[in-house]
Amino acid sequence: AQKVTQTQTSISVMEKTTVTMDCVYETQDSSYFLFWYKQTASGEIVFLIRQDSYKKENATVGHYSLNFQKPKSSIGLIITATQIEDSAVYFCAMRDPASSGSWQLIFGSGTQLTVMP
Amino acid sequence: DMKVTQMPRYLIKRMGENVLLECGQDMSHETMYWYRQDPGLGLQLIYISYDVDSNSEGDIPKGYRVSRKKREHFSLILDSAKTNQTSVYFCASSLSTNNQAPLFGEGTRLSVL
Numbered sequence: 001a002q003k004v005t006q007t008q009t010s011i012s013v014m015e016k017t018t019v020t021m022d023c024v025y026e027t028q029d030s031s032y033f034l035f036w037y038k039q040t041a042s043g044e045i046v047f048l049i050r051q052d053s054y055k056k057e058n059a060t061v062g063h064y065s066l067n068f069q070k071p072k073s074s075i076g077l078i079i080t081a082t083q084i085e086d087s088a089v090y091f092c093a094m095r096d097p098a099s100s101g102s103w104q105l106i107f108g109s110g111t112q113l114t115v116m117p
Numbered sequence: 118d119m120k121v122t123q124m125p126r127y128l129i130k131r132m133g134e135n136v137l138l139e140c141g142q143d144m145s146h147e148t149m150y151w152y153r154q155d156p157g158l159g160l161q162l163i164y165i166s167y168d169v170d171s172n173s174e175g176d177i178p179k180g181y182r183v184s185r186k187k188r189e190h191f192s193l194i195l196d197s198a199k200t201n202q203t204s205v206y207f208c209a210s211s212l213s214t215n216n217q218a219p220l221f222g223e224g225t226r227l228s229v230l
Contacts, residue, residue, distance in 0.1 A: 033216050035218050037218075037221075043205065043223065043224050044221075044223060045207065045209075045221040045224075046221075047218040047219075047220070047221075050216060050218055052216055091159060091160065093160075103148050103165065103167075103211065103213065104162055104165055104175065105150070105162070105209075105219060106162075107152075107159040107160040107161075108159055109157060109158060109159040110159050
């Protein structure tokens with residue numbers, strides 16, 4: 001069965017530093033898709049970045065990047081030069097079409113990031 | 118502007134009443150989703166719809182049903198709401214390709230008293 005696990009419930013960092021949020025997943029297949037979303041204090045859920053499992057290069061978008069370690073079933077989100085407005089809950093999600101036979105997106109439980117001035 | 122719109126944003130109902138949550142999108146996305154979010158549990162999939170009248174249960178479908186009669190509109194129905202259905206409900210939509218990240222609506226906060 002598919003599963004996505006985020007063990008870090010909350011993280012606090014100082015502004016302008018780099019933070020890494022962990023995510024591990026379980027899947028039986030070699031082809032799958034991994035996503036990171038951000039949920040702001042207002043409740044809005046925003047897509048940040050995606051990693052396709054068949055790509056060896058780590059995805060990067062703006063000050064977000066991924067540390068994809070396929071043998072460890074791990075997809076970490078790295079935020080460089082953090083800003084106060086990066087404070088939010090970050091969710092990792094996986095789509096494993098072969099196992100689920102669908103476009104179902106499975107979410108982790110989220111990590112609360114607090115960026116302090 | 119690409120957007121998923123949910124109505125209403127806030128709703129208070131009494132136990133046993135029927136509830137209708139509505140979701141619309143203007144991007145002609147084939148796939149639409151209903152999730153609920155409870156503290157500490159992340160987002161749990163209730164139903165997924167692949168197109169008009171093509172719906173499948175997610176992980177927690179019990180107590181819910183859905184309706185999709187037009188591609189741009191997806192409804193979540195609670196027949197005889199229960200207090201444990203108090204939650205925040207999110208609708209999302211995406212193109213039907215595996216690497217497309219679903220776009221989420223702003224959510225509906227439902228309280229069942």
